[in-house]
Amino acid sequence: MGNFLADKVVAVTGAGRGIGRAVALAAAAEGARVVVNDYGVSVDGGSPTSDVADAVVKEILAAGGDAVAVAEDISTMAGGQRVVDTALSSYGRLDGVVCVAGILRERMLFNMSEEEWDPVLATHLKGTFTVFRAASAVMRKQGSGTLIGFTSGNHQGSVSQANYSAAKGGIISLVRSAALGLHKYGVSANAVAPVARTRMSANVPMELKEIGEPEDVAALVVYLLSARARDEGITGQVYTIAGPKIAVWAQPRELRAAYAEGAGWTPERIADFLPGTVGVDPMPMLEQLEAMARAASEKARPNE
Numbered sequence: 001m002g003n004f005l006a007d008k009v010v011a012v013t014g015a016g017r018g019i020g021r022a023v024a025l026a027a028a029a030e031g032a033r034v035v036v037n038d039y040g041v042s043v044d045g046g047s048p049t050s051d052v053a054d055a056v057v058k059e060i061l062a063a064g065g066d067a068v069a070v071a072e073d074i075s076t077m078a079g080g081q082r083v084v085d086t087a088l089s090s091y092g093r094l095d096g097v098v099c100v101a102g103i104l105r106e107r108m109l110f111n112m113s114e115e116e117w118d119p120v121l122a123t124h125l126k127g128t129f130t131v132f133r134a135a136s137a138v139m140r141k142q143g144s145g146t147l148i149g150f151t152s153g154n155h156q157g158s159v160s161q162a163n164y165s166a167a168k169g170g171i172i173s174l175v176r177s178a179a180l181g182l183h184k185y186g187v188s189a190n191a192v193a194p195v196a197r198t199r200m201s202a203n204v205p206m207e208l209k210e211i212g213e214p215e216d217v218a219a220l221v222v223y224l225l226s227a228r229a230r231d232e233g234i235t236g237q238v239y240t241i242a243g244p245k246i247a248v249w250a251q252p253r254e255l256r257a258a259y260a261e262g263a264g265w266t267p268e269r270i271a272d273f274l275p276g277t278v279g280v281d282p283m284p285m286l287e288q289l290e291a292m293a294r295a296a297s298e299k300a301r302p303n304e
């Protein structure tokens with residue numbers, strides 16, 4: 001056991017499986033008392049069971065750590081509040097929340113139903129809001145704390161998971177808003193975009209070239225929760241961790257601006273002005289898709 005998180009109280013959502021479980025175990029091993037939240041659902045969000053959260057609490061207790069289970073659905077305000085209230089009633093404080101819970105309902109945009117859109121947004125984006133909302137009220141009074149959201153490289157866009165991509169983009173903006181709004185209260189907020197072998201990543205239809213284990217992601221989260229990260233002033237950041245790679249994502253900013261002489265834009269003036277001045281910023285993922293399509297059509301072509 002290390003002491004990176006000695007005396008800290010950390011709540012982790014989606015902590016029953018995959019990355020969340022690894023985060024809960026690693027935080028406990030580094031001295032944190034842990035609220036283990038998991039609704040215990042299938043990858044698409046169905047068939048909840050409390051066994052999943054209970055099993056991780058047992059693992060932590062067996063290893064000599066301290067943890068308590070909350071098998072609530074964090075997509076509800078009451079669920080998010082319960083996670084935070086359990087930290088306070090069990091341990092008297094809350095130093096970090098890590099919102100890992102997530103589900104997938106994959107469908108092309110033109111076929112996607114409301115039943116595929118709403119629960120995905122509710123679990124990822126609202127499920128981060130419900131916990132951040134309750135936790136930030138406590139941390140603001142405490143004058144310290146760390147909020148961590150889970151996003152994905154897919155926040156850039158996704159062919160068949162527009163719901164998931166939109167939720168993950170929203171989480172980045174929520175994290176940056178939390179970083180801005182809570183900075184003066186000594187509270188930091190960051191996001192992690194992991195790539196790790198779990199039941200969720202097993203569903204990705206293409207081969208992932210860079211991938212690691214949930215324990216790699218857990219090590220980054222423990223660091224972000226620690227005094228070492230606070231002392232570095234790390235807030236408002238998005239980090240990817242994928243096996244041996246750690247990367248920081250750029251802050252969104254205007255890429256190029258151009259100013260026209262005189263007042264009053266018309267579509268005609270813009271058509272003449274925009275292409276040669278501000279132009280476009282090519283989408284890396286679209287370029288990848290086009291390269292994959294070219295490679296597939298070359299493979300399909302009979303030998304000449």
Ligand SMILES: NC(=O)c1ccc[n+]([C@@H]2O[C@H](COP(=O)([O-])OP(=O)(O)OC[C@H]3O[C@@H](n4cnc5c(N)ncnc54)[C@H](O)[C@@H]3O)[C@@H](O)[C@H]2O)c1
Nearest residue numbers: 014017018019039040041074101102152195196198200201
């Ligand atoms: N595995 C990857 O490579 C990868 C890549 C990008 C992003 N992510 C993100 O990392 C996070 C963890 O993913 P994972 O691969 O460990 O998935 P996972 O399916 O193994 O675990 C997700 C856990 O969240 C729980 N959960 C789902 N809905 C919940 C709810 N409403 N309330 C409480 N718990 C709920 C599930 O029961 C499950 O135990 C997710 O947010 C995912 O989008 C993962």
